[in-house]
Amino acid sequence: MGAVRATATLKDATAIAGIGQTPFAKHLPESEKTLACRAILAALDDAGIAPSEVDAFASYTMEETDEVEIAKAIGAGDVTFFGKVGYGGGGSCATVAHLAAAIATGQASVGVAWRSRKRGSGPRPWTNTQVQLPTPAQWTRPYGLLRPADEIGLLARRYMHEYGATRDHFFNVALACRNRANQNPAAMMYDRPLTREMYMTARWISEPLCLFDNCLETDGALACVLVSAERARDCRHRPVYVHSVAQGLPAQHHGMVNYWNDDPLTGPSWTAARRLWKTADFSPQDVDVAQIYDAFTPLIPLSLEGYGFCARGEGAAFTEGGALEIGGRLPLNTGGGGLSEAYVHGFNLITEGVRQLRGTGTAQVPGATTCLVTAGEGVPTSALLLRS
Amino acid sequence: MTQTETTTTTTTTTTMAASGGGDRADGLLAPVPDDDGAPFFAYAARGELRVQCCADCGESRFPPRPCCPRCQSFESLWKKMSGRGRIWSYVLPHPPLLPAYAAQAPYNVVLVELADAPRIRLVGNLVAAADAALNSVPPERIRVGAPVKAAFHETDGGLTVVRWLLERP
Numbered sequence: 310m311g312a313v314r315a316t317a318t319l320k321d322a323t324a325i326a327g328i329g330q331t332p333f334a335k336h337l338p339e340s341e342k343t344l345a346c347r348a349i350l351a352a353l354d355d356a357g358i359a360p361s362e363v364d365a366f367a368s369y370t371m372e373e374t375d376e377v378e379i380a381k382a383i384g385a386g387d388v389t390f391f392g393k394v395g396y397g398g399g400g401s402c403a404t405v406a407h408l409a410a411a412i413a414t415g416q417a418s419v420g421v422a423w424r425s426r427k428r429g430s431g432p433r434p435w436t437n438t439q440v441q442l443p444t445p446a447q448w449t450r451p452y453g454l455l456r457p458a459d460e461i462g463l464l465a466r467r468y469m470h471e472y473g474a475t476r477d478h479f480f481n482v483a484l485a486c487r488n489r490a491n492q493n494p495a496a497m498m499y500d501r502p503l504t505r506e507m508y509m510t511a512r513w514i515s516e517p518l519c520l521f522d523n524c525l526e527t528d529g530a531l532a533c534v535l536v537s538a539e540r541a542r543d544c545r546h547r548p549v550y551v552h553s554v555a556q557g558l559p560a561q562h563h564g565m566v567n568y569w570n571d572d573p574l575t576g577p578s579w580t581a582a583r584r585l586w587k588t589a590d591f592s593p594q595d596v597d598v599a600q601i602y603d604a605f606t607p608l609i610p611l612s613l614e615g616y617g618f619c620a621r622g623e624g625a626a627f628t629e630g631g632a633l634e635i636g637g638r639l640p641l642n643t644g645g646g647g648l649s650e651a652y653v654h655g656f657n658l659i660t661e662g663v664r665q666l667r668g669t670g671t672a673q674v675p676g677a678t679t680c681l682v683t684a685g686e687g688v689p690t691s692a693l694l695l696r697s
Numbered sequence: 698m699t700q701t702e703t704t705t706t707t708t709t710t711t712t713m714a715a716s717g718g719g720d721r722a723d724g725l726l727a728p729v730p731d732d733d734g735a736p737f738f739a740y741a742a743r744g745e746l747r748v749q750c751c752a753d754c755g756e757s758r759f760p761p762r763p764c765c766p767r768c769q770s771f772e773s774l775w776k777k778m779s780g781r782g783r784i785w786s787y788v789l790p791h792p793p794l795l796p797a798y799a800a801q802a803p804y805n806v807v808l809v810e811l812a813d814a815p816r817i818r819l820v821g822n823l824v825a826a827a828d829a830a831l832n833s834v835p836p837e838r839i840r841v842g843a844p845v846k847a848a849f850h851e852t853d854g855g856l857t858v859v860r861w862l863l864e865r866p
Contacts, residue, residue: 436795438726445760447728449820451858453790453798453831454806462788463808463820470786470841516789516803516836561766568785568808568818569759 320588322413324541324548325405325695327356327534328660333497333651336430337528344530345374345425346382352532353383357545358419365390365417365535367404369654371397374425390417396564398602398647398685399577401655402693406554408535418536424656425530433526445566458523458605460565461687462515465607468574469517474625476517479606480508482641483521483648485633486603490645493671497525498649522606524647531656533663549666552679553589553694557581565687577690578615578683585692586617593617596694597677598665599639600658603646608686609633616681616692635672643672658682659693666697724797725831727854733761736775741857746847747775748817759817780847781864782809785818787839804831805839809861823861824848838863 329351331337331344339347353360363385366376376391390411394400401424408420435456454460468474487503490496503521511520541548557580561570586592593616601612610624618639619627633641644650644661651657662680664670670677677697684691730738733749740747750757751765752772764771789803798804808818825833827848844864851857 433793438795444731444734447730447734448760451726451728451852452806452820452822453725453794453801453804454788454820455790455794455798459788459790459806462790463786463806466788466841467786467808513789513791513803515791518788563760566820568820569816571816573818 319409319413319551319554320590321550321552321696322538323409323535324538324550325533325663326536326541326544326546326548327352327354327358328532328663329353329355330495330531330657330660331529333495333527333529333653334429335497335526335528337427341425341427341530342374342378342382344427344528345379345423345532348425348530348532349379349383349421349423352421352534355545356534356536358534358536360384361386362419363421364388365408365411365420367391367407367420367422368393369397369400369404369424370395371654372424379423390420394691396685396689398604398654399688399690401602401659401684401691402554402682403556403684403691405533405535405551405659405693406556406691409551409554412535412537418540420535421532422535423530423532424654426653427528428652429526429528431528445563449566454566456515457565458518459515461605461607462518463568464573464611464687465605466517468607468611468625471574472622472625474607474610476509478610478625478628479522480505481628481633482603482606482609483508486642486646486648486650488634489643489672490649493644493650496645496650497527498645518605518607521648524604524652525649527651527653529651529653531653531660533659547667547697549663550696551693552696553585554692555581555584556689556691557584558689562689564689567687574611576611576615576686577688578612578686578692581683581690581692582616585694589694591679591694595679596639596681597679598643598662598674599641600643600646600662600680600682601641602655602658602683602685603642603648604652604685606648609641612683612686613639615686616683635674640674643670643674655684662693662695666695723853724795724800725852726795727852727856728858733763737761738856740775741849741859742851744849746778746780746859748778748811748814749773750776757814757817759814778811778813778847781812782819782845782847782861783812784808784823784839784841784843784845785810786841787823789836798831801831803836805834805836807839807845807861809845819859821859821861823863825866826862827860834863
């Protein structure tokens with residue numbers, strides 16, 4: 310009482326000490342629970358930390374393996390922090406952010422974040438008509454706006470109309486991700502090059518979005534291990550520090566059907582970005598490599614604008630001239646991303662960010678020391694700045 | 698520009714609750730209105746396009762919700778719109794889709810910015826007539842900015858949905 314206490318700071322207080330994953334495929338025979346355990350145990354082994362030391366868990370509300378099942382299967386110790394974040398792929402970075410907050414404030418010591426999903430062989434969520442949410446689905450689904458591709462397609466068409474973005478800009482995104490996947494033996498599209506002709510003649514999913522504007526459908530699981538910065542320095546690999554974190558739910562935002570406010574094209578990335586950069590020691594021009602959530606190609610230009618790499622309306626033009634390739638202005642999704650490595654609600658973007666800052670990426674950006682990782686744009690989102 | 702219904706939401710929801718939901722006989726999905734949305738569909742059944750407004754500060758809001766995000770009042774009313782708007786964006790969905798939609802694909806889904814409330818953009822279908830198919834307007838006739846007017850289509854399940862006709866077909 311009476312003493313002035315400094316606000317606990319998250320900046321560089323924690324680090325990702327371990328990463329793990331299963332293979333990625335259209336179909337894996339094992340259950341989501343088994344895959345989750347494999348990815349988590351691989352991440353703990355990567356860190357050199359015993360499962361019995363784990364005392365914190367974080368995942369997505371859409372994750373179907375819960376902490377009780379995971380903790381008892383892997384042999385975790387007494388767990389003192391656990392939480393789940395909503396909004397599908399918007400929660401990816403927030404799982405790490407919540408663990409960072411818990412560890413920095415002394416609520417736990419060894420945290421595990423994970424995502425396990427059989428979206429490749431399992432059902433497409435939009436085919437379940439029994440779980441249509443009254444709000445906002447009563448205003449959208451009866452008209453045949455059924456899938457995320459349709460919902461984002463409406464924003465994409467408007468973006469093209471307002472700013473002169475073209476399908477070639479979206480192709481630039483798809484190609485950069487595919488090129489990186491072609492360098493990554495773990496990627497589902499490792500041996501499948503993409504050409505402009507393939508893109509321009511591909512079947513439509515929801516015009517203006519074609520097949521290659523959509524992410525993959527993947528079975529797979531990933532995990533990472535978070536500890537204090539001090540502890541991380543004693544682990545097996547070079548620590549990757551969590552430099553800044555943020556979530557973003559803008560005023561009057563409506564989720565993926567963000568059609569009912571002044572400016573639907575100003576998405577949650579703008580909100581997350583303001584907080585993210587406010588507490589960071591570096592700025593967008595200092596980012597060496599970016600892992601930007603890519604469920605759909607148009608999310609990249611929208612996110613480039615939101616996170617401050619260019620001005621409003623310039624995101625499409627930013628992709629020109631090989632800007633997103635290795636050696637370009639901002640190498641993007643260097644493992645192949647959701648478009649070409651695996652779509653596991655963006656968790657592979659976190660693990661790839663760690664690899665880049667360890668210097669072990671399959672398409673390594675030379676000397677990378679800073680990385681932006683983002684979660685799904687177009688839904689309540691989250692983001693991380695990582696540094697080595 | 699608009700007429701104003703003088704009853705509050707509290708009254709209208711009890712007397713005008715829209716029932717329905719689930720699958721329609723034609724296989725298309727019927728709206729599943731929540732408590733806040735029910736008056737919209739009840740008015741649509743009368744051939745009226747109305748949006749919820751704050752009874753105290755007048756701010757319109759969509760989707761409908763219990764209180765005003767501007768002044769926090771729980772009193773609301775439903776303001777009649779002219780039914781005119783412009784296409785703000787559109788998509789043409791192709792399979793894979795639910796079977797009844799796949800049967801009409803590619804169809805259009807338009808987002809219509811209301812002339813009377815530009816921040817409100819209603820999702821709907823551009824059709825050749827109120828009861829026509831979802832694919833009844835050729836895609837090349839659809840463009841961003843095209844003026845449209847509301848039409849009302851009673852679904853097989855009994856609920857009425859708002860559809861859109863080109864002002865200059």
